[in-house]
Amino acid sequence: MNEIQSLRGTVDILPPQSALWNEVERKVREHFERYGYENIRTPIIEQSELFMRSIGEDTDIVEKEMYTFTDRKGRSITLRPEGTACVVRAAMQHELLGQKIRKFYYMGPMFRYERPQAGRQRQFHQLGVEMFGTYSPLADAETISMMVRLFEMLGLKGVSVNINTLGDKESLEKYRSVLRERARANFDKFCPDCQRRLERNVLRLLDCKVPTCQEIFKNDLPSIKDCLSDEAKKHYETVLRELDAMGISYVEKPQLVRGLDYYTHTIFEVTHNSLGSQDALGGGGRYNDLVESMGGAPTGAVGFAIGEERLMIALSAIRGEEENVCSTDLFMVSMDEEAIGENLVLADALRTLGISVSLLPEKASVKSQFRQANASQSPYVLIRGGDERAKGVWNLKDMKNSTQKEVTKEEILAFFKEIKK
RNA sequence: GUGGAUGUAGCUCAGUUGGUUAGAGCGUCUGGUUGUGGCCCAGAAGGCCGGGAGUUCAAGUCUCCUCAUUCACCCCA
Numbered sequence: 001m002n003e004i005q006s007l008r009g010t011v012d013i014l015p016p017q018s019a020l021w022n023e024v025e026r027k028v029r030e031h032f033e034r035y036g037y038e039n040i041r042t043p044i045i046e047q048s049e050l051f052m053r054s055i056g057e058d059t060d061i062v063e064k065e066m067y068t069f070t071d072r073k074g075r076s077i078t079l080r081p082e083g084t085a086c087v088v089r090a091a092m093q094h095e096l097l098g099q100k101i102r103k104f105y106y107m108g109p110m111f112r113y114e115r116p117q118a119g120r121q122r123q124f125h126q127l128g129v130e131m132f133g134t135y136s137p138l139a140d141a142e143t144i145s146m147m148v149r150l151f152e153m154l155g156l157k158g159v160s161v162n163i164n165t166l167g168d169k170e171s172l173e174k175y176r177s178v179l180r181e182r183a184r185a186n187f188d189k190f191c192p193d194c195q196r197r198l199e200r201n202v203l204r205l206l207d208c209k210v211p212t213c214q215e216i217f218k219n220d221l222p223s224i225k226d227c228l229s230d231e232a233k234k235h236y237e238t239v240l241r242e243l244d245a246m247g248i249s250y251v252e253k254p255q256l257v258r259g260l261d262y263y264t265h266t267i268f269e270v271t272h273n274s275l276g277s278q279d280a281l282g283g284g285g286r287y288n289d290l291v292e293s294m295g296g297a298p299t300g301a302v303g304f305a306i307g308e309e310r311l312m313i314a315l316s317a318i319r320g321e322e323e324n325v326c327s328t329d330l331f332m333v334s335m336d337e338e339a340i341g342e343n344l345v346l347a348d349a350l351r352t353l354g355i356s357v358s359l360l361p362e363k364a365s366v367k368s369q370f371r372q373a374n375a376s377q378s379p380y381v382l383i384r385g386g387d388e389r390a391k392g393v394w395n396l397k398d399m400k401n402s403t404q405k406e407v408t409k410e411e412i413l414a415f416f417k418e419i420k421k
Numbered sequence: 422g423u424g425g426a427u428g429u430a431g432c433u434c435a436g437u438u439g440g441u442u443a444g445a446g447c448g449u450c451u452g453g454u455u456g457u458g459g460c461c462c463a464g465a466a467g468g469c470c471g472g473g474a475g476u477u478c479a480a481g482u483c484u485c486c487u488c489a490u491u492c493a494c495c496c497c498a
Binding site: 005008059060061064065082110112114115116117118119120124125126127128193204209258259260269276277278280281282283304305306307308309310311331333335336365366367368369370371372373374375381383385386387395397399402404 | 422423450451452456457458459488489490491492493494495496497498
């Protein structure tokens with residue numbers, strides 16, 4: 001066993017798993033770009049203050065989950081725990097938010113100091129999007145549909161969409177105080193967690209899993225809907241109507257809340273049943289006040305993030321592991337020392353044509369070379385040795401039918417050029 | 422941060438009431454007569470039994486600590 005190992009809650013993504021990651025990321029990029037989103041890449045480290053101000057000082061993320069350290073000049077630096085705050089910061093810094101609607105997507109590692117668990121790591125990866133410059137409920141609907149279609153495009157079945165609204169800032173503040181007031185009356189009946197939540201983050205009462213708490217919520221506590229302004233109500237209804245029109249099924253969850261403070265109006269979450277207790281594949285919503293609270297002009301915005309590890313778990317559950325092996329087009333066998341150099345020259349020419357070629361740069365037995373060719377799943381093998389050198393040819397073996405014939409260099413190049421098409 | 426389960430070969434796991442030199446399957450490597458893969462056969466490599474302390478004549482096995490993995494809570498993606 002190695003003395004130095006990866007840190008707790010971090011993992012190495014190895015072949016053949018990494019091939020699945022590449023494939024998913026490629027498809028996701030194409031998907032986002034189909035909706036007019038542009039890639040943005042922000043630093044992994046930021047000033048700590050960015051997250052404290054955007055995510056909220058009272059959230060668990062900021063309170064106890066951030067990787068924060070001071071650098072050599074004594075500045076407080078934090079490894080990003082999520083992407084939205086970073087994108088907002090970058091967009092504001094470079095004056096990208098003006099009259100026009102701007103849409104960005106990102107993918108990369110995020111960091112939160114938590115106890116690892118199924119679908120939860122300290123370094124994890126997110127695929128995220130952010131749209132700035134509109135308050136339209138149709139943008140919410142488009143964003144949700146983009147997320148749902150992404151899972152469909154990847155062949156992932158069995159996802160469910162949960163949706164709720166928090167209303168605008170005024171609706172939400174009103175709801176919070178009403179909720180707190182009514183909950184205090186029932187204080188003794190709540191579980192200890194909820195008693196703590198009541199003062200810290202009263203919305204969290206709603207999604208408590210303890211049955212007795214849910215009972216109280218159902219019977220004695222007001223719903224957010226009772227506090228929505230007419231405008232907020234209309235916004236939400238328009239989102240739902242548009243989703244219906246697109247044929248996207250969803251479940252309204254009045255008790256759905258999110259752990260980041262910046263959300264307003266529509267919030268949503270996609271879950272999958274293969275994930276165990278951390279069943280959220282991704283989530284997001286509208287955050288109309290964030291840009292302004294960070295010192296920018298009022299800017300409507302909506303976005304989501306998908307947990308890449310969880311996506312992989314869900315995808316692996318529905319497809320076989322074996323599909324991920326990476327194969328080469330051609331394997332080259334060298335019978336003697338001289339042939340290695342000759343093969344390398346030919347391989348070089350073939351690779352220029354876009355053919356993937358494997359060969360061993362050291363002398364090895366023919367048997368072991370063929371064993372390796374087999375393992376690499378190459379459909380063809382080229383053999384070079386004394387016999388071939390005398391005739392100025394290579395032997396081309398079709399591994400599937402075990403047939404073999406002598407071919408010249410020109411024929412080889414032509415043959416693989418044809419295959420490439 | 423809290424609670425439960427689990428740490429033996431690269432992987433999946435055996436290992437008796439503590440008792441000689443720690444095992445299997447898969448994988449890897451090398452062979453099975455001149456230069457041909459898969460299947461088959463033979464052989465080899467590969468282990469500080471997670472780490473440390475203790476009990477004992479004797480610890481993979483018992484006790485404690487620690488680290489890690491894992492599941493759940495919390496929270497979130």
